[in-house]
Every structure is written in structure tokens, then in C-alpha cells.
Amino acid sequence: MLILGSCSLISEMCCFVQPIKSPINREKEYVVVTGGNRGIGWSTVKALAESGMKVIVGCRDGPSRDLLYQSVKQAELPTESVEWINLDMSSMESVGAFGQAILDKNVPISLLINNAGTMASYTLTKDGFESAFAINYLGHFLLTHLLMPRLIAAGTNDKAARIVNVSSSGQALGFFQINDLQGESYYNKFAAYCQSKAAQIMFTKVLHELLTSKNKPVKVYAVHPGVIKTNVWSKYWFTHFTSIFSGFVGKTEAQGAQRVVYAALSPKAEDLSGNFFENSKVVQPIALVRNRDMQTQLWEKSCQLLDISQFGGL
Numbered sequence: 001m002l003i004l005g006s007c008s009l010i011s012e013m014c015c016f017v018q019p020i021k022s023p024i025n026r027e028k029e030y031v032v033v034t035g036g037n038r039g040i041g042w043s044t045v046k047a048l049a050e051s052g053m054k055v056i057v058g059c060r061d062g063p064s065r066d067l068l069y070q071s072v073k074q075a076e077l078p079t080e081s082v083e084w085i086n087l088d089m090s091s092m093e094s095v096g097a098f099g100q101a102i103l104d105k106n107v108p109i110s111l112l113i114n115n116a117g118t119m120a121s122y123t124l125t126k127d128g129f130e131s132a133f134a135i136n137y138l139g140h141f142l143l144t145h146l147l148m149p150r151l152i153a154a155g156t157n158d159k160a161a162r163i164v165n166v167s168s169s170g171q172a173l174g175f176f177q178i179n180d181l182q183g184e185s186y187y188n189k190f191a192a193y194c195q196s197k198a199a200q201i202m203f204t205k206v207l208h209e210l211l212t213s214k215n216k217p218v219k220v221y222a223v224h225p226g227v228i229k230t231n232v233w234s235k236y237w238f239t240h241f242t243s244i245f246s247g248f249v250g251k252t253e254a255q256g257a258q259r260v261v262y263a264a265l266s267p268k269a270e271d272l273s274g275n276f277f278e279n280s281k282v283v284q285p286i287a288l289v290r291n292r293d294m295q296t297q298l299w300e301k302s303c304q305l306l307d308i309s310q311f312g313g314l
């Protein structure tokens with residue numbers, strides 16, 4: 001499985017991106033992006049703001065927020081096109097407050113981009129969750145649950161609201177373990193990262209089925225943005241690897257964002273809800289990630305951990 005996963009990563013690195021050629025005009029629609037202050041998240045924010053959307057960015061206070069506003073200024077975007085609300089994905093209380101602040105605005109949300117992510121040494125959050133599990137997966141599960149009424153309000157039969165979970169081709173490395181979701185028996189930061197990214201795809205599958213069964217105008221996608229040298233690799237040997245390869249495959253944060261924006265806006269993705277995309281094409285996740293029983297168990301465990309009885313009111 002490791003060999004298969006590595007092949008998928010390497011072949012991915014040698015593919016070129018298919019950009020969305022003409023920007024799609026989505027004026028005055030609201031989109032929420034987590035972790036939008038830098039990296040792929042910031043490039044996504046920029047692309048969406050340029051298409052006319054009002055972008056609500058969830059990021060931490062202090063340097064993260066300052067970086068966001070510096071970038072808005074440099075990109076010469078109208079300041080009112082990007083709004084910042086404090087969000088620390090490692091704290092379920094902060095995710096709750098972020099969700100509530102958006103609900104209080106009383107605007108329909110056309111898009112939710114679950115982008116914030118980390119690869120970290122073993123640490124427990126203040127809620128007692130392993131940090132990659134909490135930040136990459138569980139916090140976004142909670143946020144999606146909280147914002148579902150606004151997404152449903154924004155969607156129509158002609159144009160559904162969309163959720164994009166920024167996952168990774170690391171799903172294919174087979175690190176998912178339903179009985180050790182938080183690395184209690186064995187911990188390796190790359191394995192924990194890949195496990196959380198696999199969980200995002202499983203979440204995407206179950207949510208898609210739930211939304212379809214309730215006939216709700218919301219679509220959900222998981223996307224691998226590409227292997228790109230960003231801060232996510234900063235404490236990992238892989239940094240050197242991406243340095244070597246990024247030179248000739250030319251992947252940039254903006255190209256990574258194009259893949260996210262493709263799932264978020266492209267009419268071609270309309271009928272492809274529930275799928276995982278690599279290089280803007282549907283790819284089957286590995287059997288472990290497609291396993292229906294695992295998906296259901298993960299969903300139930302997540303609801304239990306967060307004390308959710310009816311996901312998103314669905």
C-alpha cells in the first residue's frame with residue numbers, strides 16, 4: 001500500500017494543473033475559508049475575491065491576521081472583499097464561536113472551504129484531542145455541522161452550495177486506523193497527517209449521501225491540491241524533496257488553489273459531489289478509505305466526540 005501511495009504522490013507531482021480558464025462571476029456571494037492567511041488558503045481567498053465573492057477568512061489572531069491584511073493590500077483587493085474572524089481550529093470552543101459569528105451575520109453561505117491544516121509533533125489540544133486529528137478533521141466536521149443551515153439556505157436546485165475539504169493524496173498511504181484515530185498506540189506526524197486527510201474523504205462520502213438522501217442543495221468534494229512547498233512541510237524532511245521537484249514541475253500555491261477553486265466553482269464538478277479530486281479529476285481513494293463500514297464508524301465516533309445528535313439539522 002505504501003508503494004502504491006508513493007507512486008500516486010510521484011505521478012501526481014509530474015502532472016500539470018488544469019486551470020479554470022475564465023473567472024466565474026460570483027458577485028456578492030459569501031464564502032468561508034479556514035486557514036486563509038497564507039499558502040494555498042490565501043491563494044484560494046484571492047481567486048474567490050477576484051471572482052467577486054465576499055470572503056470570510058477564519059484564521060488566528062496576531063501575525064496570521066496581519067499577514068492576511070498585508071496580502072490583501074499587496075494583491076490590491078478591495079478591503080471589504082475579505083473579512084477576518086478569529087479561528088483556532090485546535091479549539092472546539094473557538095470553532096463554535098467562529099460558526100456562531102457567521103450565523104449571526106444572517107447571510108447565506110454559498111461555499112465553505114475547509115482548508116486549514118497542520119502536520120505536527122504529538123501534542124494534545126486543550127480539549128484533549130491529538131492536534132492533527134482536531135485541526136485537520138474534527139474541527140472542520142464541527143464547523144460544517146454548524147454552517148449547514150446557511151449552506152442549505154444559499155443552495156438552489158439550479159446552483160447548489162458547495163463544501164470543499166482540502167485533503168491529500170496521502171490518503172493512499174493506508175495509515176487510517178479506525179481504532180486509533182488519535183495516534184495513541186503509535187505516533188508519527190506524517191502518518192497522523194495522512195490519517196486525518198483520509199478521514200476528510202470518508203467524511204465527504206458520508207455527508208454527500210446524507211445530503212442526497214435529504215434532497216438538500218449542497219454538494220461536497222474532497223480535493224488534493226498538489227504537492228506544493230508551503231509551510232505545512234516546514235518541519236519535515238519532505239521540504240527538501242519538494243524543493244528539488246518544485247523547480248521543474250513549477251507547482252505554486254496559486255496552482256494548488258486552482259484545484260480547490262475548480263471543485264468550488266466549476267460547473268463540470270456539479271454532478272460529481274461526494275468524490276475525491278486530484279489534478280481536477282475524480283480519483284478513487286484506496287479501498288480502506290472507501291470502506292462503508294469504516295466511514296460509518298468514523299462518522300458515529302465524530303458525532304460522539306462532539307456530542308452531535310443530528311448533524312447539521314439534517
Ligand SMILES: NC(=O)c1ccc[n+]([C@@H]2O[C@H](COP(=O)([O-])OP(=O)(O)OC[C@H]3O[C@@H](n4cnc5c(N)ncnc54)[C@H](O)[C@@H]3O)[C@@H](O)[C@H]2O)c1
Pocket residue numbers: 034035036037038039040041058059060064087088089090114115116117118135166167168169224225226227228229230231232233
Ligand atoms: N502543500 C502541500 O503539498 C499539500 C498537499 C496536500 C494537502 N495540503 C493541504 O492544503 C491545506 C493548506 O495547506 P498549505 O499547504 O497551504 O500549508 P500552510 O501551512 O501554508 O497553510 C495552512 C493553513 O492552516 C492554518 N492553520 C494551521 N493550524 C491552524 C489552527 N490551529 N487554527 C487555524 N488555522 C490553522 C495556517 O495558519 C495556514 O493558514 C492543508 O489542509 C494541507 O493539509 C497541502
